[in-house]
Amino acid sequence: MSQNRTRTDSPTEYDAVTYVWRMSAPAPSNSLAVEVSGVSRTFGRRRAVDAVDLSLNAGECLALFGPNGAGKTTLLRVIAGLLKATTGTVRVGGRSLRNDPEARGQLGLISHQSMLYRALTARENVEFAARMYGVPDPRSAAMRALERIRIADRADAPVRALSRGLQQRVSIARAIVHEPTVVLLDEPYTGLDAAGGAALTDMLRLLRGHGASLILVTHNVEEGLAVATHAAVMLGGRIVRRDDVASLDHAAFPAAYRSMVVDASDQSANRTVSVSA
């Protein structure tokens, strides 16, 4: 039991994580987990992602900030292999996900859409995912994942009977049941209450501690910086700013970010006015 213990800030956090986590030793922190080189993605004439380069080592977390339409979700879907990059390459653990089903087993995806089946119970949804990833003893693994995100007491409730926030917790359990090494999170805090948000933050820290790499897309600067090791700002399909969170001025960054977003929005509005004029 003691070997599974991790640093936590309160007894509640400790209870939530220790008796369920059975991951192996942390991965070396200098191994490249995600490598995105010159990735662009266009939809018709619109360039949603424009020549993005980024890399992430094992155990690192990148918080990707940006306003609506900045291309964050598109970039995440390209990294997940759900969208084909128009140009550039994406490698996860040194392999391309699109044509390598086994490599996809290293990935966990959490989206603002739950990706759950409403007629099935929370446990059945997570167990189905565990079976799809070949997790041994999928039923126990599903229960462990639900305990991890503090929703085990609603395991046998149909997903349609759960609130939006509880559905999001089940969705998180579904995404981590196979203990992925790379987790992509698209607005994972959407709909979560304070307890759910805290459980998610704990879990993300724990995943990182065990060597998983995370890419967290969010509008919320405070939540993003709470777990991230690196921060980036995306505007108009490009990454326009990168920071190391350890050396970042946490007090000044939110204001600087808001000012970047407002400036970009003003420029976009001016372009629209001049085109229509």
Next chain:
Amino acid sequence: MSNHRPPGTFSSAWLLARKDLAIEFRTRTAFLSALVFAVLALTIFYFTWDESVVSPNDRAPGVLWVVLTFSALLGLHRSFGLEEHDRGIDALLVAPISRESIYLGKAIGNLIFLSAIQVVAIPSLALFYNLPVGRPLFIVSGIVFLAMVGIVAIGTLFSAMAVNTRLAELLLPMLSLPFFVPVLMNAAQAGSRIFAGRPVAEVMPWLRILIAFDIVFVFACTLAFPFTLEE
């Protein structure tokens, strides 16, 4: 961290089919609508024909194929609709399973679903049209099953293509029905001869062609399916 061995193509297809059937068993929405449609259509057809002009044996095969084809379309439409609601399809696409196994899983689920409709529709047909029960009905059920393999193979592929469009309900039959023709033509020819009391040996040529179409459609649609998922 994650060193699990993902299931093979057929294991993951079966997992997916079981999941779809479990959802259908809980909701019963598609099953009930397809079943009610089948029984209603049989009843309406029964009352619209003059028995003194066309004998029940002559009209039963036509009625059977119309009813089964359109109730199949009702079931097929729901197949990928299930995955679109909360983007369950994204979770399947990032899972370590092949795109082909997603198609096969959906097709197996649809085949079991349509077989369940047949279990009610064919005896109802025999009852309404006073058809000989026993061996002929058993053979016709086999022919219907073979036809359903082809229909499901095509319908599952087009269901995946149509599901993201605004006119999915219209597009699925428009795309599928022309491809159903070779399957239905051979199955209807074989079925009508069995209903007329002809021996099985006489319908074997049609059955061979039907099986050949089934094999071609299953292989072609399985290979084509991954391209329908490209965005």
